[in-house]
Amino acid sequence: MTETVARTGPVPAATFTELYGGEPHGxxxxxxxVNLIGEYTDFNDGFVMPLALPHTARAAVSPRTDGVLRLHSSDVPGGVVSLRVEELAPRSGHxxxxxxxxVVWALREAGHPVTGADIALTSTVPTGAGLSSSAALETVTALALNDLFQLGL
Known part of the structure; x- marks a missing residue:
């Protein structure tokens, strides 16, 4: 589905600069x-017809080399979440x-050298509406890290 994913202008860049003290790398x-037809049938060899929406998750990102992952969402109350990449594990909360x-955990588990990042996120994808808001967050993170760490995915 990468053909439906596009780079965008400096939407969360100002927030990134305010939070992290520098310009994002991108x-x-x-x-x-949304699946127009075939909800939950794709993994059973059924027909599906997904449709990309105009609602998007956007991420301003810069790589780090110190093993720290810092995350902020303009859409969720609270500050920056700071995590150590070597301590990431499934079902660890956050x-x-x-x-x-x-995404960072999965890339590292697959052997990719992701050494940390500063990420400022914002999204217009409604949460809890069946429009894949969490998948959009994961996809935008994977796209950014793929480019920044030259993973070749």
Whole structure:
């Protein structure tokens, strides 16, 4: 579905600069989606027709080399969530931050050299509406890290 994902302008860049004290290396976007037909049938060889939405998750991101992952969402109350990449593990909590942190964990488990990042997120994908808001957060994180760490995925 990468053909429906596009880079975007400096939407969360100002927030990134305010939070982390520098300009992001880039800003990425990934759409929400809905299955027009075939909800939960794709993994059973059924027909599906997913549709990308105009609602997007956006991430301003810069890589880090110190093993720290810092995450902030403009859409969730609270400050920056700071995690150590070597301590990431499935089901370790962290609320909404578990979605992008899970991407970092999965990339590292697959042997990719992700050494940390500063990420400022914002999204217009409604949460809890079946429009894949969490998948959009994960996708935008994976796209950014793929580019920044030159993973070749």
């Amino acid at each position: 800003v990425w976007a990934a759409p929400g989606r 609320g909404w931050a578990a979605y992008p942190a899970g």
